[in-house]
Amino acid sequence: MYAVIKTGGKQYKIQVGEKLKIEQLKVENGSELIIDQVLMVADGDKVSVGAPLVNGAKVSATVLGQGRHDKIRIFKMRRRKHYQRHQGHRQNYTEIEITGISA
Template sequence: MYAVIKTGGKQYRIQVGEKLKVEQLKVENGSEFIIDQVLMVADGDKISMGTPLVNGAKVSATVLGQGRHDKIRIFKMRRRKHYQKHQGHRQNYTEIQITDISA
């Protein structure tokens, strides 16, 4: 059984027991929460597609921790104009583990 969920402006294909890093959520470490934005649920040959969401479908997940991704370095330059700009960015994330999918 798998599902497609939407969180943080992105879509993820998930299964029970899977760990993934999503955009930062305002939840405590170790707590369990419910994702109700389920776009599709598949159980064997039975597939439920939402328009845009599947009615009554929920995904339960547990928060494993909060963190920051590796640093991305941005370098902009204009040739022959002596213009150089350096910038760095680290995106925050929340690591979750999927515990249950109900349709």
């Protein structure tokens, strides 16, 4: 059984027991998280596709921790103009583990 959920402006295909790094949410570590924006649920040959969401479908997850991704380096340059700009960025994330899918 798997599902497609939407969180943080992105879509993820998930299964039970899978660990996932999503956009940062303001939740405590170890707490239970319910995601109700489920776009699709598939159980074998039975597939439910929402328009845009599947009615009554929920995904439960446990919050494992908060963190930051690796640094992304941004470098801009104009050749022969003596223009260089350096910038870095680290995105925050919340790590979750999927504990259940209910359709």
